Amino acid sequence: MAELGKTLHAWRDRVTPAEAGLPAGGRRRAPGLRREELALLAGLSVDYILRLEQGRSSAPSAQVLTALARALRLTDSERDHLFVLAGQTPPRPGAISTYIPPGVQRLIGQLEGAPICVCAASWTMISWNPLWSALIGDPSVFRGRERNIIWRHFMRPGIAGFDRVAQTPEQAAGFTRAMVTDLRAATARYPNDADLRDLIKELRTGSPHFAALWDDHVVGFHESNVKTINHPELGEMLLDCDVLTAPGSDLRLVIYTAAPDTEAAEKLRLLSVLGLQALS
Incomplete structure (x- = not known):
C-alpha cells in the first residue's frame, strides 16, 4: 500500500x-x-x-x-x-458508474448560486453542493437505498428532510413516469448491474404502484417545471427545476434556479450565505 x-x-x-x-x-x-x-x-x-x-x-x-x-x-x-x-478491479463498463468527470465537477463549482444534485443512471444521489443541502435537506444523513430518489419516492414518500418539494398532481404523475422510463433505460444499458436488478426487484415487490407502471411500459420524459419548495425557515419558494444529462455520461444533474429579481432569487441568495445554520 x-x-x-x-x-x-x-x-x-x-x-x-x-x-x-x-x-x-x-x-x-x-x-x-x-x-x-x-x-x-x-x-x-x-x-x-x-x-x-x-x-x-x-x-x-x-x-x-x-x-x-x-x-x-x-x-x-x-x-x-x-x-x-489498491488491489481492486477497476469499474467495468457493464456497471453503473458513480464517477463524476472533472469537467462536470468544474461546472458544478461554477454554478455555486444554484442548488445542484448529481445522480447516477439509477437515480442514486452521489454528490450535491451545500446549497442543495440547505434547500432540500442534507442527503449525507441517509445511507444505502435511502439515497436513491426513485426508491424513496415509491417506498418512503415524505421521508424526513426530503418532503419539502410540493408538486401538482400533474407534475407528480409526469415525474413518476419519467423516473420509471429512466430506470427501464438503465436496465437496457446495464443489463449485468446486480445492484440495479436488486433495486427493481425491491420496487416491484414493495410498491404495487411501481409494479403497475413497470408492467404497463409507461413512457415519460423530464420537463422543466416550476416547483414549490416549502423551506422550514424561509417559507415558500417558487423555483425552476431542470434535469440535465452530463455529456458523455449517464449522470443526471438536478438544478434549481430562480427567475431574476424575484422573491425566490433573494431567498436563494440568503440561503447561500446562511447555509445549514438555523435562521432563528
Whole structure:
C-alpha cells in the first residue's frame, strides 16, 4: 500500500482549493489540498486519509476509491490506476458508474448560486453542493437505498428532510413516469448491474404502484417545471427545476434556479450565505 499512499499524496498536492470549490484558507506550505479538505470532499475521516497515505490502512473499498477519485478529480485512466494500486478491479463498463468527470465537477463549482444534485443512471444521489443541502435537506444523513430518489419516492414518500418539494398532481404523475422510463433505460444499458436488478426487484415487490407502471411500459420524459419548495425557515419558494444529462455520461444533474429579481432569487441568495445554520 506504500505506492498507493505516495500516489494519493501526489494527486492531493496538484488539486488547488479553488478547483475543488473550497476557500484557500490562509497561508499554505503547498498549493494543493490539505488532508482535512480531501477528507471533507470524499466524505472520509482525516485519520483514514492519513493512514492511506502512510500505507497503514487495509485495502480500501470500491466505494471509498470512487469517492477519492471524485474528490481528486481524476481522469478515467487515473481512476482505474487508483483501483489497481489498491488491489481492486477497476469499474467495468457493464456497471453503473458513480464517477463524476472533472469537467462536470468544474461546472458544478461554477454554478455555486444554484442548488445542484448529481445522480447516477439509477437515480442514486452521489454528490450535491451545500446549497442543495440547505434547500432540500442534507442527503449525507441517509445511507444505502435511502439515497436513491426513485426508491424513496415509491417506498418512503415524505421521508424526513426530503418532503419539502410540493408538486401538482400533474407534475407528480409526469415525474413518476419519467423516473420509471429512466430506470427501464438503465436496465437496457446495464443489463449485468446486480445492484440495479436488486433495486427493481425491491420496487416491484414493495410498491404495487411501481409494479403497475413497470408492467404497463409507461413512457415519460423530464420537463422543466416550476416547483414549490416549502423551506422550514424561509417559507415558500417558487423555483425552476431542470434535469440535465452530463455529456458523455449517464449522470443526471438536478438544478434549481430562480427567475431574476424575484422573491425566490433573494431567498436563494440568503440561503447561500446562511447555509445549514438555523435562521432563528
